[in-house]
Amino acid sequence: xxxxxxxxxxxxxxxxxxxxxxxxxxxxxxxxxxxxxxxxxxxxxxxxxxxxxxxxxxxxxxxxxxxxxxxxxxxxxxxxxxxxxxxxxxxxxxxxxxxxxxxxxxxxxxxxxxxxxxxxxxxxxxxxxxxxxxxxxxxxxxxxxxxxxxxxxxxxxxxxxxxxxxxxxxxxxxxxxxxxxxxxxxxxxxxxxxxxxxxxxxxxxxxxxxxxxxxxxxxxxxxxxxxxxxxxxxxxxxxxxxxxxxxxxxxxxxxxxxxxxxxxxxxxxxxxxxxxxxxxxxxxxxxxxxxxxxxxxxxxxxxxxxxxxxxxxxxxxxxxxxxxxxxxxxxxxxxxxxxxxxxxxxxxxxxxxxxxxxxxxxxxxxxxxxxxxxxxxxxxxxxxxxxxxxxxxxxxxxxxxxxxxxxxxxxxxxxxxxxxxxxxxxxxxxxxxxxxxxxxxxxxxxxxxxxxxxxxxxxxxxxxxxxxxxxxxxxxxxxxxxxxxxxxxxxxxxxxxxxx
Numbered sequence: 001x002x003x004x005x006x007x008x009x010x011x012x013x014x015x016x017x018x019x020x021x022x023x024x025x026x027x028x029x030x031x032x033x034x035x036x037x038x039x040x041x042x043x044x045x046x047x048x049x050x051x052x053x054x055x056x057x058x059x060x061x062x063x064x065x066x067x068x069x070x071x072x073x074x075x076x077x078x079x080x081x082x083x084x085x086x087x088x089x090x091x092x093x094x095x096x097x098x099x100x101x102x103x104x105x106x107x108x109x110x111x112x113x114x115x116x117x118x119x120x121x122x123x124x125x126x127x128x129x130x131x132x133x134x135x136x137x138x139x140x141x142x143x144x145x146x147x148x149x150x151x152x153x154x155x156x157x158x159x160x161x162x163x164x165x166x167x168x169x170x171x172x173x174x175x176x177x178x179x180x181x182x183x184x185x186x187x188x189x190x191x192x193x194x195x196x197x198x199x200x201x202x203x204x205x206x207x208x209x210x211x212x213x214x215x216x217x218x219x220x221x222x223x224x225x226x227x228x229x230x231x232x233x234x235x236x237x238x239x240x241x242x243x244x245x246x247x248x249x250x251x252x253x254x255x256x257x258x259x260x261x262x263x264x265x266x267x268x269x270x271x272x273x274x275x276x277x278x279x280x281x282x283x284x285x286x287x288x289x290x291x292x293x294x295x296x297x298x299x300x301x302x303x304x305x306x307x308x309x310x311x312x313x314x315x316x317x318x319x320x321x322x323x324x325x326x327x328x329x330x331x332x333x334x335x336x337x338x339x340x341x342x343x344x345x346x347x348x349x350x351x352x353x354x355x356x357x358x359x360x361x362x363x364x365x366x367x368x369x370x371x372x373x374x375x376x377x378x379x380x381x382x383x384x385x386x387x388x389x390x391x392x393x394x395x396x397x398x399x400x401x402x403x404x405x406x407x408x409x410x411x412x413x414x415x416x417x418x419x420x421x422x423x424x425x426x427x428x429x430x431x432x433x434x435x436x437x438x439x440x441x442x443x444x445x446x447x448x449x450x451x452x453x454x455x456x457x458x459x460x461x462x463x464x465x466x467x468x469x470x471x472x473x474x475x476x477x478x479x480x481x482x483x484x485x486x487x488x489x490x491x492x493x494x495x496x497x498x499x500x
Contacts, residue, residue, distance in 0.1 A: 011206035015040030018328025019212035020165035027172035036174040051268045051275045052255045052339040053153045060346045072492040074164040075156040076271040078251040081137040087259040095443025098133035100151030109452035117455035137254040141481035184223035192323040211330040220326040227317040235313040242277040242307045245300035250485035261396035284398045315377045379430040382411040390444040422448030
């Protein structure tokens with residue numbers, strides 16, 4: 001296509017988190033400028049396991065004027081301050097990847113350079129002692145602070161989030177059509193999608209189509225055949241099993257990612273239950289073995305049947321092609337290690353909305369959208385690879401493969417720069433900021449050989465006071481916070497009591 005007018009009829013194929021996030025955002029921001037129709041079938045289940053989120057979701061909900069407490073009540077949500085990684089660098093060790101920053105940065109160098117200088121001078125405190133989110137997480141505490149200095153995200157029931165967004169979307173004018181898609185009709189002249197033909201015989205026409213059909217990718221791949229870049233040689237896990245259990249203890253304000261000999265397991269505490277899953281490489285662990293291992297290690301009574309998932313890590317070669325945009329799992333897949341699935345949905349929707357008000361959609365707009373989406377996914381891919389590559393584990397064929405595999409040059413450069421000089425830079429508005437890279441690299445055994453010389457300009461007394469003040473402020477702030485589960489109970493008005 002060369003150009004086309006702003007579409008009046010937008011058709012979303014598929015519901016779930018991706019479909020209803022798209023519907024809610026478009027209908028609540030564009031109003032009468034677009035007629036939104038969402039097609040989904042109650043007979044087709046959704047993955048529904050993207051329960052751990054990252055901070056940008058706060059902004060997405062604010063854009064749609066969603067009250068936080070209401071959203072959390074509807075999704076039985078808890079607060080999340082980061083992810084605790086267990087057994088990744090070495091079996092038996094753990095580290096915390098927190099949101100926000102650690103310590104206080106200087107304009108010329110990050111805080112960790114001053115911490116490294118302090119260690120050389122005998123100020124031997126853990127890097128963890130300077131991170132507010134990390135300390136609050138381990139103390140199982142939380143509260144909204146007046147200066148918003150405590151960074152957080154949510155742990156949510158993804159199915160309930162989709163249901164909540166559906167209610168908002170329909171109130172804003174979205175029309176939901178029940179039915180299975182039998183055929184995607186293409187215009188013989190332009191090659192664009194003309195309509196969706198349902199099994200009932202109903203025909204849904206539109207000017208622009210959003211593919212939220214999950215791994216099936218019925219529109220972007222099934223009809224338009226854009227192709228797929230396979231990244232499984234970098235990220236070899238290709239299976240998952242998920243199950244939900246009753247809560248047996250108060251929910252903690254962080255997600256756990258526990259490495260095992262063929263992959264890792266997640267534990268995500270909500271108000272009313274816990275989400276559990278095992279991610280693994282099928283070359284080293286069978287589906288039956290994985291499910292048995294998961295069920296043997298969960299706590300509490302299971303409240304759902306184990307849900308087996310198969311996936312191939314990678315990205316569509318085009319996520320916007322002709323008059324179709326792929327959003328969610330139809331656009332590609334990043335395993336849930338750093339909770340980025342919902343974020344990638346959000347980024348695609350926001351980018352689409354930024355392009356739409358211009359009047360016409362030009363090929364340059366489409367190309368820019370595709371470039372930015374792919375860059376997002378490549379940067380997230382590199383961050384995920386870091387967790388597998390930077391390891392001292394050699395106790396299984398899986399970990400030996402990860403430790404010896406080749407990695408992208410972009411990641412090699414980042415690792416070597418940090419190892420040699422302690423420097424790490426955030427590029428092109430990438431999702432993970434410097435402190436995220438520092439926490440994961442040092443957490444998994446990559447320690448700088450040197451640091452920025454600006455830190456040496458501080459005298460012994462000044463550096464000692466500087467570091468002590470940050471530690472003390474962190475300690476005092478955490479000490480004054482209430483218990484996370486008590487704050488959640490008061491703030492969100494949980495539908496089901498939080499376990500005592």
